[in-house]
Amino acid sequence: MANQSSDVLIIGGGVIGLSLAHQLALEKCSVTLLERGQIGQEASTAGAGILSPQAEMDQMSPLTDLCVASRDLYSNFVQEFISRSGIDIEFSKSGLLYVALSEEEQAELEKRYQWQIRTGLAVQRLTGQEARRIERDLSPEVRTALFFPEEAYVDNVKLLEAMTIACGLLKVRLVTGCQAISVKSQGQRVTGVDTNLGMWPTERAIIAAGSWSNMIDVPLPHKVPIKPARGQLIAVNCPALLLKHVTYSANGYVVPRRDGRVFLGSTVEWVGYDKNVTLEGLHRIISGALAVFPRMKSFAFSSCWAGLRPYCEDGAPVLGPTEIEGLFFATGHFRNGLLLAPITAKLMTDLIVIGKPPKVLESFSPARFKPN
Template sequence: MSDCLVVGGGIIGLSLAYELSRRGMAVTLVEQGEWGGQASSAAAGMLAPLKEFTAPGPMLDMGVASLRLYPQWAQTLEEFTAGDVQVSLEGLLTVALNEEEQEQLQTKYHWQKEKGYAVHWLTGKELTEVEPMLTDNAQAAIYSPREGHINNRLLLRALVTACRLQGVKLLSGCVVSGIAVKAGKVIGVESSMGPLRAEQTVITSGAWAGIMLEMLNVSVPVRPVRGQIAAVSSVGIPLRTVIFGTSGYITPKKDGKIVIGATEDESGFQREVTMAGLASILNGVMPYVPALHTAAFLEAWGGLRPATADGKPLLGPIPGWSGLSIAGGHFRNGILLSPITAKWMADYLEQGSTEHLEPFLPSRFISE
């Protein structure tokens, strides 16, 4: 029997299994498909809480805390696995192309500055000094020099390697058919690979978390939202920094690709790329960097992001079910929030501490 059974092998499940194993716990991690095969591999790897969250509050606090962990967390992971996850915290521009956008952006800048965050207001030549490829139509931007991105696919690969080296029992292609209960306590799951038992079971199955918990007649408001993303070649387009606008983002990666995106559409569990989605991506980003018109197209992909009713993740114990907890509903911020989620959830599983989990507890939706 394991100390902890983690159900779902995306970025959250892998990060949690890695963290728990580093704390000396015996961990089993199960995934019905491929490791990180859903939202995690379909992400752009953004590490940008100041861009992502529009107001002060627990989500921004969590995002900033996780970003602070990232440099050391990634370095430790790279040293342990002898890999490279291509962290780039070299700055990010959020750009306004017209007066209305500029007014909205300036309001955001003022409260972020008042809160003490490292942001700068740029106009005119200051914009092209930071990013020469930016359109001449840019009127202003918030520059956040400490945000950036990571190669999420390399990160997932490194976490799988790290879990394996740490002795985590990794079971891919393992389909869970039921949640095992004994004397009112969850003791594991029934699966296509036989019964799997543990002292603690954690659901980290992303957009499928609701389906998993329905096995116990527990309803949680998690739904899939499709995100479609594309990549083009960076040849002849030497972008320096990430660019965000109201209609898309442009992320220069260290592997020679520029990742552009992204759509948000509710299509059930369909993750295919559509022509309408691809057109939306391309039309959304080209006004910010005109040179993208000549970029060589490389690939496009889609993933299902786990969205919740109030936009906050579900972290912590499931009321009424001893031995069962959840870490999910991170929407498009799973990559950013994975280090802090792993830390806080490991604190709960190891010590019973819910101090940091209070704003995210499932009890806000589920009663005993």
């Protein structure tokens, strides 16, 4: 039996693919989403759920603008999925603390403070003593800190569960165990996607396959340079609600969750598609966390895991149309896939429904990789 055609076919069932599917379905498009494994089981649920453009970005840029705009959409974004799914998604806009433990780190924080103040972002400079009033178990070695009141975090596992339910309610066809092999075209127009489960006819295909995006054969004269970056994380059990805020340092982060766990992260490793957890990685994460919160040395270990983030060679995501009519990319979000999901879904849906690329997408166009 032939696979059913759809208005839009999305390759990839992570947070980006699901966000796109949901938004397009709201615009009355028929949508099929193909996922090589299970829905939301790669980078989207492997992270700590941090939504932190101000802590992640080192300068003002089109990517910083995009991340801040997407963070500002997040409260309504989460509420939409709570309403549709009935799942209580943990979302907290409690702010983020970024600490410095050395003179060099203090100088780097001052640079971050200055460019963010100049661009009108909300940031507060704190002494070590003031930082310990916010988080009383911080190390006495903390010299200074920045507090970003607009930063947030979300329970990414619950969010993906809610998104899957919401897409189902909107009649999005979710196909798991379906490995996309190639995008087919006739002339300069997309005609379908060939998979291990046969051909899926469509006139519009979006590659949102994260670290696996580069493995799909496309009718372009060039590759979009995406590669995986392994990130390892640890969960420990906190004996009481001692930690109140996501806390960053130069060597990692600590994320408290309502269920009593605390997430410690993370590494960035160029090891291909290897998702093993290593002693070296765990040692690096634990050392970074204990330098900031020494009291955590008595916390009980809960679990550890690793995920693969999709990294593009120039550090920016790949968003927008290609020279093949009907072929789009929405990938390469690296550490900011969860954060950028609302704005990616909005801009890409506007592009597909209206047919004109929003100007903000120019900096992220796949065309930047065309050979000279």
